Amino acid sequence: MALLQAEDIKAYYSVRKGYVKAVDGLDLVIEKGITVGLAGESGCGKTTLVNTLMMNVKPPLFLVEGTIILDGKVISKMDRSTLKKNVWGVLASIVPQSALNALMPTKRILDFVRDVISHHMDVSDSEVVSMAEKRFEELNLPVEALSLYPHELSGGMKQRAVIAVSTLLNPKLLVVDEPTSALDVSTQKQVLKILMDLKTTGITESMIFVTHDIAVLRQIADWIVIMYAGKIVESGSTENILHDPEHPYTYCLINAVVTPEPEVRKRGLTSIRGEPPNLLDPPKGCRFHPRCPKVMNICRSKEPVLVEIGGSRLVSCHLFPPDA
């Protein structure tokens, strides 16, 4: 059974010049117990997609079309107050980008814990404190951090505290948006460790990890979804995507990553020519065609569809026609 099922999602930003089609007709299924990595360049709609999946949709962003089913409940039909009460923090939590800067400087970490718990449960303050301490111990975080102010914590510690607080009520799905991009490698590893611990201890079931760093996904994701210009271009198991990328965009994206490995030095580093398209007026046909190294005539006029090419791997490219 899938934990999250999204069908034909269209989320547009309404601007003066028209609609920015940040997510444009996208289907996604997140299975139970799976960590899904969502990758792509900046401006391809990753953040908009995860916010839409959480139904955190506020003007100018609108969910134009689509159904989102989370744990058997149709959340795309719920209003904001129901979502606040029954979904956010309880069924699914999101740690947005640069969440470490979102902590109110005059509040201690424990105050954030109180906020989260008192919103959903009617418990005494001592119970809140013991719940928080228990959770911090479980995740190997220093309990003393609870009584500190945000500025007294390091960046990595802040990020870990934010993650711990947002998963206090054991949400089944945790969404983290670029949690490590501002951190040093050793702190990054600690943050990734706590995310892994959340899953192994069973606190959360599934996770969506948004990043532009494919090397991080290699370490943490079971499944990778590659997005380009508001659409999914390829998805598959981490091993398959990394060792055998089928879509030209996936291939280019992997070849633009440098890690200290002999394989990388050998293959070199290549750029993807051009820039991601303006989503106010995306290119006709395949959206990647103006930048694609393998562009064909059909790509300029006809939009490819996602087809399964074995092992529940999906690719949307004319190199893989649906009938073949």
Added chain:
Amino acid sequence: MPLEVKNLTKVFAVGLFRRKEILAVDGVSFSVKPGEFVSLVGESGSGKTTTAKMILRLLQPTSGSIMFDGRDVWGLRGIDELRWYWKNVHGIFQDPYASYNPLHKIDRILYQAFMLMGHSSTDKDSMVEEVLREVGLRPDDVLGKYPHELSGGQRQRIMVARCYMLRPMLILADEPISMIDASTRASVLQLFSKLREESKTSVIFITHDLGLAYYVSDEIMIMHDGSIVEKGPPDEVIDHPQDPYTKRLREDVPLLYRKWTGF
């Protein structure tokens, strides 16, 4: 030897009443040959940016010497000597936005570089346009615009375009590609290589990105707590690290083709 740094030390004194001294850079020595790409790798707080600032004459060293092309960098006197230094040593910073005056159009920063070269102003337009094309920017896209109207990648490329006009002997690039999407990183790095081929420019990459250092440099220096703990060619430092700190750093970097064990 364009750059020779010996026993460079910087002590910051903090606190108003109770003075506390922080040793940011502790006796750093290295040299850079013409056309050599060197990386200074370290985590935040390791002192790598402080080292760069001292070389760029933005921060006075507490002790030690910096010799550039046989002259003592901190002993330069008079506008002519300084102008010579500015023309030959160039900095590219992590956030290029901070390098621009937000009230002036992009054109100005390029024309200033042009003036620094002592050219007459008659052929400046054609030369600026040529240089912009060289770094992969369309002149119409950037000229006449203000810094905030450009993307991070475009601003970074304009800094490189400046380097292109000045043809410096040494570039200090502080996290030059961290602002740029992975997909366009390669093209910026190619510009540095082109400068090296054409003008024997040396580059010091100041970065926390071990992958970048491994890929571009002739020599890697690992910096930790103000000192260089290990240096050598990338194959030695990265593939066979000796220092415990380098080993730890190496293990913490996520790799593309290997999964962390026991994680």
